[in-house]
Amino acid sequence: MPTLKKSAPSLGFVATQALAAVALAAVALGAAMLPIVPAVAAEPVRIGEINSYTGLPAFTVPYRQGWQLAVEEINAAGGVLGGRPLEVISRDDGAKPGDAVRIASELVAAEKVALLAGTFFSHIGLAVGDFAQHNKILFVAAEPLSDSLTWSKGNRYTFRLRPSNYMQCAMLVEEAAKLPARRWATVAPNYEYGQSATGWFKTLLKERKPGTSFVGEQWPTQGKLEAGTTVQALAALEPDALFNATFAADLAKMVREGTQRGLFEGRTVVSLLTGEPEYLDPLKDEAPVGWIVTGYPWDQITTPEHRVFLEAYRRRFGEPPRLGSVVGYTTFKAIAAALEKAESTATERLVEAFEGLEVMSPFGAIRFRAIDHQSTMGAYVGRIAVKDGRGTMVDWRYADGADYLPADDIVRTLRPAP
Amino acid sequence: MxxxxxxxxxxxxxxxxxxxxxxxxxxxxxxxxxxxxxxxxxxxxxxxxxxxxxxxxxxxxxxxxxxxxxxxxxxxxxxxxxxxxxxxxxxxxxxxxxxxxxxxxxxxxxxxxxxxxxxxxxxxxxxxxxxxxxxxxxxxxxxxxxxxxxxxxxxxxxxxxxxxxxxxxxxxxxxxxxxxxxxxxxxxxxxxxxxxxxxxxxxxxxxxxxxxxxxxxxxxxxxxxxxxxxxxxxxxxxxxxxxxxxxxxxxxxxxxxxxxxxxxxxxxxxxxxxxxxxxxxxRPNGLFGRAEPAAGSHQALSQGSFAPPGPLARLVGGIALGLLALVPLAANDYSLIVLTEIFILALFAASLHFLLAVGGMVSFGHAAFFGLGAYGAALAVTGLDAAMLPALALAPLAAGLGAALVGALCVRLGGVYLAMLTLAFAQILWSIVFQWSSVTGGDNGLLGIWPEPWASGRAAYYWLTLVLCAGAMLGLRRLVAAPFGYALRASRDSALRAAAVGLPVDRLRWLAFALAGALAGLAGGLQAFAKGSVFPALLAVPTSVDGLVMVLLGGLEALSGPLVGAAVFHGLETEAMRGTGHWRLLLGAVILAMVLVCPSGLSGVVGRVAARLTGSARRP
Known part of the structure; x- marks a missing residue:
């Protein structure tokens, strides 16, 4: 057995340890020296905002422009609570739930925000929602689609704006049931969003139209869909119709490959999210004509509330809004409305204000339901067409979210007891 | 068809x-x-x-x-x-x-x-x-x-x-x-x-x-x-x-x-x-690869001898630890959160460093054990209604067991093949966690893993993390200076000679792999309670890469390297993310600059300068 030789005290060793200590101290000091905002007459209401700006810029950058516009409008009109401006502390979560939770703590502990808002990915929304419940702070989830956010993992402090997976599937099933198709195949990204969307679509369509059969499914990895083989595997099933939940780059290559190989000929495709400008615009003149989709035909909506929003948005940013823009805009309009209704920034008052809160969105009046904290914001359902070399929606209608939620007694069984 | x-x-x-x-x-x-x-x-x-x-x-x-x-x-x-x-x-x-x-x-x-x-x-x-x-x-x-x-x-x-x-x-x-x-x-x-x-x-x-x-x-x-x-x-x-x-x-x-x-x-x-x-x-060398030269004859990751610290180093280390214990008296909640995260990452990085520098085994999938620990603790809470401390005890057990299994299949391989096989197993584990929704919650993860009331204050959890991480890292330091550490280094430096003097090379490597996994698991368990939730991303490639980056940034030649690497990398990342939307550019540029200025890691360069100053050219 080797014996240990006593070595002389090595300065190198000491120095590295000292360096470690210095590095740690620097971090501690940096965090401790955060700017302290002095209380003045019109003390701003601080709102913490978290989203995946670097992880998913295609959706979150228009979203950020949307809330910037809302905040500017609110502050130009005199702010909230008798003249206090909104101040948004916005942070990138790097698309990591652990980072989002740290940032949430930072925003609450160091920045003293009154509430939290934002997030795109479902798992990050769930992580921040759980943090909100644990720390008793309000969290307004803007974009995550997962049903569990308001149902199985729902809690007192979490509200959600966008129509959930269930709601959007219910809207599409209504159209799908009108088709003569009997044999369906499905393709969806292999994670919770795709799984729950496919699950709901199958369940709801079978309920509505007994005799429907699902002959096969494809589960490509999100972001890594291998288009040629996936399209060929779907074609081999010889279905009458297809349900699709892929989006973004996966959707683009599947559309291109499927069109070339004739997968969509003589088949109707019912497709989640495809009509959203974020995903439709990159397809340009290759947008898949005739698909039944949920989306946002921004260039054709003529309601006064949308017109005002559209003009303001184009004036401010010099480009048309995406769906993310509407989500960001409406989230912050709702927050301002809740602050006014609560007449306070206290969390419990804000939670009560949000329950049943009615607010005007570019899509019309919406309400945050007290029963499950889901807003009744809807989506546009229509068919894809190509006009002037780019994809657009035709034969569309606005599906009000309130009409596509289960009955109240069912919703009560879906949420944990408070 | x-x-x-x-x-x-x-x-x-x-x-x-x-x-x-x-x-x-x-x-x-x-x-x-x-x-x-x-x-x-x-x-x-x-x-x-x-x-x-x-x-x-x-x-x-x-x-x-x-x-x-x-x-x-x-x-x-x-x-x-x-x-x-x-x-x-x-x-x-x-x-x-x-x-x-x-x-x-x-x-x-x-x-x-x-x-x-x-x-x-x-x-x-x-x-x-x-x-x-x-x-x-x-x-x-x-x-x-x-x-x-x-x-x-x-x-x-x-x-x-x-x-x-x-x-x-x-x-x-x-x-x-x-x-x-x-x-x-x-x-x-x-x-x-x-x-x-x-x-x-x-x-x-x-x-x-x-x-x-x-x-x-x-x-x-x-x-x-x-x-x-x-x-x-x-x-x-x-x-x-x-x-x-x-x-x-x-x-x-x-x-x-x-x-x-x-x-x-x-x-x-x-x-x-x-x-x-x-x-x-x-085929341990791939389909058409030739056998690599026997371990020891190619450029080694590290030949560090990691001598035990002398009295002065102990004194400085003790003072640093004491100061860190006093931090909650002065610092605000947010800096406690960041420091807690740094301790956790430092332990994770230290376990990887042990594997790399002392064991001579590169792993590209070390996050698997960090994640196994986190899921072990989280499942103990959600599935077994365990209290926090038993759940934390389960974390290194679950991860150590996983590492023992993976290690049994990996350690006989060498170099990059070993690294890639660990990556493969990490990805397979990740996909199991990702798919097995009924148990792991799939990509929506497991929620509600918060510390018990006595440890739920920022300062209390900070102290708990400090005690466990510092304890584990000091234990690791002792182990490196113990016969096991010497035997492991012998297998690293020359597997053939080590075997010739009767050392069970593969078993030593396997034990080191399991131990490193267990320690990463403890870090994972602490991470679960720090965040309140666990997700498959904990086992994924980016987490493994972060670990490697911290180890390399800190340098392989000193046992305090991982601590330096974790503090610098995580501190830098969080501050950059707070300060700018272009944090990746900033972080990338700083990493590049550090690599060019100190091409053997931060602790390496400090050690060398200090050694030159005292004239004790201890390292080769």
Whole structure:
């Protein structure tokens, strides 16, 4: 057995340890020296905002422009609570739930925000929602689609704006049931969003139209869909119709490959999210004509509330809004409305204000339901067409979210007891 | 399913494999010659694709414009490869093995931000290839002509590369420098110039691979990492340095993927890693790789002796620990949160450092055990209603058990093959956690894992973390100075001699692997309670990469390296994320600068300077 030789005290060793200590101290000091905002007459209401700006810029950058516009409008009109401006502390979560939770703590502990808002990915929304419940702070989830956010993992402090997976599937099933198709195949990204969307679509369509059969499914990895083989595997099933939940780059290559190989000929495709400008615009003149989709035909909506929003948005940013823009805009309009209704920034008052809160969105009046904290914001359902070399929606209608939620007694069984 | 469908499925798989080969061939050349784990390879693929779309818009419409854009994009990517070699990698050839990985990781971050700034956030769908837009009928089914072109291109590129390496003087010199760098240098071959050429060729192939994706894929900012990992898998399955092997491996993966999804539609998630695990277990050097020289004769990661600290070092360490214990009395909640995270990451990094520097085993999948620990603790809470401390005790147990199983299959492999096999197992574990929704919650994770009331205050949890992490790291330090540590170092430095004196080399390596896994698991358990939730991302590649970055940044030569690395990397990342939307650019630039200024890690350079000052040149 080797014996240990006593070595002389090595300065190198000491120095590295000292360096470690210095590095740690620097971090501690940096965090401790955060700017302290002095209380003045019109003390701003601080709102913490978290989203995946670097992880998913295609959706979150228009979203950020949307809330910037809302905040500017609110502050130009005199702010909230008798003249206090909104101040948004916005942070990138790097698309990591652990980072989002740290940032949430930072925003609450160091920045003293009154509430939290934002997030795109479902798992990050769930992580921040759980943090909100644990720390008793309000969290307004803007974009995550997962049903569990308001149902199985729902809690007192979490509200959600966008129509959930269930709601959007219910809207599409209504159209799908009108088709003569009997044999369906499905393709969806292999994670919770795709799984729950496919699950709901199958369940709801079978309920509505007994005799429907699902002959096969494809589960490509999100972001890594291998288009040629996936399209060929779907074609081999010889279905009458297809349900699709892929989006973004996966959707683009599947559309291109499927069109070339004739997968969509003589088949109707019912497709989640495809009509959203974020995903439709990159397809340009290759947008898949005739698909039944949920989306946002921004260039054709003529309601006064949308017109005002559209003009303001184009004036401010010099480009048309995406769906993310509407989500960001409406989230912050709702927050301002809740602050006014609560007449306070206290969390419990804000939670009560949000329950049943009615607010005007570019899509019309919406309400945050007290029963499950889901807003009744809807989506546009229509068919894809190509006009002037780019994809657009035709034969569309606005599906009000309130009409596509289960009955109240069912919703009560879906949420944990408070 | 009809015969026609099966044939077309086969062709589709071959086309996919061909594209994979183009990208992997470049990586194989760079890796085979320079032994650099070049993370930036995927970034060059992404740049090649973006540049092609950009150039098509600037060149005249039609066939000439398209193909000129493809060629130019490949040349520009090659030029960037030359820049990378001249400005960065050249300075690192004498650093410890793996160290250039850190520099290329910095480049990845910078390119991500630059691409976003240059081409915007939206996915880009380029035009189809002029002249190749149609389809042909194969047994009555339509098949794209472009895919046929790709199937043909694979063997053509392989043939050209063989010609270059076996039919030209330059290629012969490159092979000579690969086989025996010292002998080649003695014969007057300028290795630096050869490497510049290799980087050009490899990066141009990456760019070409990206450019040829344009007609069939939407180009996104996530392309880089998705590409580089798969390319690496192909290179390793084929056997390092074997172009023919990479070709076979790429086609194998393409075809298996094509038929795999017919039978098991969800298998796409994990198939490449399953293939790699099976291949490496059956053939430890890949399909066509030759046996690596026995461990010990090639450039070692570290030959650190890690002598136990002297009295002065103990004093400084003790004072530092005491000061850290006092921090909650002065600091605010947020700095406690960040420091708690740093302790957790430092323990994670220390366990990886132990494996790398003391055990001589590189792992690209160490996050698996961090995640197993986190899930072990979380499942104990949600499934068994366990209290926090028993749940925390379960974390290292679960991770240690997992590491013992994985280690039993891995430790007999060497070098990069070992690293890639750990990556394969980590990805397989990740996909199990990701898929097994009824137990693990799938990608929505497990929620509500908060500390018990007595530890739920920021300061209380800080102290708990400090005690457990410092305790574990001091224990590790003792172990390194104990007979086990000496025996392990002997197996690291010369496996043959260690075996000859009767040391059970494989068992020592296996024990070290299990121990490192258990400690990473403890860190994972602490992470679960710090965040209140666990997600599959804890086991995923980026977490493993973060661990490696922290270890390399801190330096391999001192046991305090991981602590320095974790503090600098995590502190920098959180502060940069708070301060700027361009945090990746900032982080990448700082990492690059640190690598160039201290090419053996932060603690290494401090140690050397101090040693020079005192005149005690203890290290070689």
């Amino acid at each position: 009809s015969m026609a469908h099966l044939v077309v499925q086969l062709l589709s798989g071959l086309a996919a494999g061909s594209v994979l080969f183009l990208i992997a061939s470049g990586l194989s050349i760079i890796f085979g010659v320079t032994r650099i784990v070049n993370f930036a390879h995927g970034s060059f693929t992404m740049l090649g694709a973006y540049l092609t779309i950009d150039l098509i818009g600037r060149l005249p419409d039609g066939g000439f414009g398209f193909w000129a854009a493809v060629g130019l994009a490949a040349l520009v990517a090659g030029g960037l490869g030359v820049l990378l070699e001249r400005l960065v990698l050249r300075r690192l050839y004498r650093s410890p093995e793996l160290f250039p990985l850190l520099a290329t990781f910095g480049v990845v971050l910078i390119v991500q931000d630059a691409a976003l700034a240059l081409w915007g956030p939206e996915d880009l769908l380029g035009p189809r290839a002029p002249g190749l837009t149609g389809t042909v009928l194969v047994l009555g089914l339509r098949f794209p002509v472009y895919d046929l072109f790709l199937i043909a291109l694979g063997p053509v590129v392989l043939g050209l590369l063989r010609l270059v390496f076996h039919g030209t003087g330059w290629g012969t010199r490159v092979r000579a420098a690969t086989e025996d760098p010292e002998m080649a240098a003695a014969l007057g071959i300028d290795q630096h110039r050869l490497f510049t050429g290799v980087l050009f060729l490899g990066s141009a192939l990456a760019g070409l691979g990206g450019a040829l994706q344009v007609p069939r894929e939407a180009i996104t900012l996530q392309m880089d990492m998705a590409t580089v990992i798969e390319a690496f898998v192909v290179v390793v399955i084929g056997g390092m340095g074997s172009l023919g092997g990479a070709f076979v491996a790429a086609l194998l993966i393409g075809v298996l993927q094509a038929f795999g999804i017919l039978a098991f539609p969800r298998i796409a998630l994990v198939l490449v890693f399953l293939v790699m695990a099976v291949v490496l277990m059956l």
